Amino acid sequence: MRFLRQVLAVARKDLLIEWRSPARISGLLFFALALLLLVAYANGGSTFLLPQIAGSTLWIGLLLASTRGLDQSWAVELERGALEGLVLWPVMPAALFYGKAIANTFVLLIVLLALCPLTMAIYDVGVKEDYLIFLGLLFFGCSALAAPGTLYGAITARARGSSVLLPLLMFPLIVPALMAAAKGCSALMSGDIFNEAEIWLWLLIVFNVVHWSLSGLLFRYVVEDT
Amino acid sequence: MQGDSEAGLHVADVSRRFGRRWAVARASFSLAPGERLMLTGANGSGKTTLLRCLATALKPDHGEIRLAGECLWTHRDRHRASIAYFSHAPRLYDDLNATDNLKVWARLGEYSIDAHSLLEQVGLPPDRTEPVRTFSAGMRRRLAFARILMQKPRLVLLDEPFSALDPEGRTQLVKLVDTLCGDTAVLIVATHLPRTAISLCHHGIHMEAGQITWRGAHDDHPLLKGAT
Amino acid sequence: MRKPLVWLVFFGGLALVTTFYPEAGWTADQPGVIAPGDKWEYITAAYVVTWVGLIGYTISLWVRTPTKKRQ
């Protein structure tokens, strides 16, 4: 119970900081939105091609925005030495990780939920049924980016050349999640003829289970002195 | 300054290195509950490293620290709640205001606090709503001190507590430290200003290049004699 | 920043060798169709790349081993 309270306290703290500096989250949103528009323009607004790439572009946009967001979420902790304060405060390291990862999931989810209608308008697609599966894909896709991203963010924020290192570590790792989320969303947007969206949702869940448990176990080694 | 019982703080041969340099080498001392120590030394003499070892931010490469009879590093999860460490870094969130900062830290540590009175104690106006980003360095130090005031510590570590504070703030801080420590907490103050800290402390230790070169009662401190 | 550069040159070089290896004797260009001929140039390329890789890494290890002279 104490653990859960701490997780919630950390998550609440991060979300409060996001709430008090709304420029950051809207920055992420407009970054991803610009990317969506650019891809649409680069393809010349082709009515044939755009609906097909809507799902993948949405997730690539979110992925690129997420590296900025994850970087920022750790920069806040390092700015005034708050991270060491958290480690030395009576907060369990795992609770610190899960709290931050949950907060990052929500930040990504907010950006994604704002992006979805815009994508559907620009790329002329829509989801007609299976709303639950679609929402599941969105949620578990965000949490799949947040878990390894939060762990690696803690590493790279304190290393040299962090802006290159985070994508370098994170991008290959989240390929399965990205593929599942993008393919699942694409399938739903084009009517899901092969009934594949549910398979992709299950893959995302497996990815989440593995990475959320593993990162939680390893996080303590990353933040503590040895 | 020999704390004879297992209670209190026992530092035995503690050493910590960074790369090829021993930042702290074979530091040994014992403090009984309620004893207060002043730690002096030039910049880079190892004061902060020693304090960070005591705060469990660093693991000693050699030697052992025992607090209340238990190895501090092994039982760090349990002891961290009873160590108040006032460091150079204010450990604040720039985007939140003073009250929110205190509330956030209280919620994380599950302390119940009255943010209003804490802010008044450290001499900050309690009803300011600007984010901490707009605060001056001295105000940040005060707020950072309010953050450790919510703890009920057994060991209090202050690293240059008087820096960036005005003279009035220094006397205020001395009083606050007194109430924070009470009669039972062990206090260690690392400082360049032995004159200000002297009223707080019973003993003195002077460090040079990571080693303890002088120890004794606070009033025959070599720095004080040299100054007069 | 020297080490990643060495790796980049190393694998980049291997990739370049692979890409620009002359495709003489190549006849069919359709996926899935096996062309006649020995295609020894491909075989040679594969073996050369492998040996260059193995020997190259051996040399890199040898160069990195600290000795009295190199320190």
Add this chain to the structure above:
Amino acid sequence: MSEKSYAPWKDYIPWEHFFGVVGLCSLAAGHIWGLFYTPPETNMGDVVKILFVHVPCAWNSMLVFTIAFFAAFVSLISGRRGADGVLAGAVETGLLLTGLTLITGSIFARPTWGYWWTSDPRLNTTAILFLTFIGVLMLRVMVQNSERRAIWSAVATIIAYVNVPITYMSVRWMRSVHQIQSSPSDVDGPLKLVWRISALSILALAIWFITRRYRIEKARQIAEAAPPLPEANNA
């Protein structure tokens, strides 16, 4: 420099050189046999000989990454610096072998299937594995503090390794929705023997590489080891 500098050939010949010499010789022998004294395969002709280098590299790269995983585990749990040396060696050797697997695989694919690259699950998994461990290597390069480097790269290695099955599953599903890719047909007789010889030779070479890299790391650790603690003064 201190007297403890590492100069192996002056004091003794380390055991791992045995593996190196035997590995190189038997690999050369196996390759010569495979290239000039084995019959061409019925379907693919002589091109099948590329598999003598491709398949052993692929097998051993997986083995070496497994070694890296266990080294990372030991390094994290015990904090022993030797495990970090093994980790460094295994990551680099694994990357070398995976790189060779990808390149020779590409060279094999071109004359047999007609393309350099295809979206085959095994190809994609290997490529992603390669990129993941490139990330680990870059992390090692960019972190200067050796203790932090050891811990952080161990964490990254564990995560990268555990991610492999998920990646494989995802890329297999990606294809299975559309078509099923057939694997290259089995080979037998003398071909199998050559395979085994070169696989064992590359294994010996991998052991040699990892041990050499471990020794380099060990020498660096000695070079940056702390001077002895000063005697306690009785102030």
